[in-house]
Amino acid sequence: MQKLFKKSDLIIIGGLIVLSLIGAAFYFFVSGKKAAKAEILVDAKLVQTVDLSKNQTFTVTGVDGGTNLVVVSDGKIAVTDADCPDKICVNTGAISKPGQTIVCMPHRVVVQIKGNSTDEDGFDGEAR
């Protein structure tokens, strides 16, 4: 019975696997670092830019004087409490990927994550 691989082949294959793992880890690290900002818009106007690498909690005041409690933790951002009637923003949960949004229609508050990996400028009209 002949061996499928020679020892030198295994070393080369092993080396390629290690290289690809390093490449993947590097890509993950770089792309993960870039998606680190979220924008808070009230009535389509930018009121705050949030660094998602810093854990923080703050309140956003909507157009009708209502409030949304925004919590940033572990690179994710969420509206954990709000005094709007529908609570859709609260039920959306935490978001962390570029392009994802949390929308509070009654307060006209939008939380959107910005990233450099894709073109996320402008709204695509997607309703959530």
Ligand SMILES: [Zn+2]
């Ligand atoms: Zn809401």
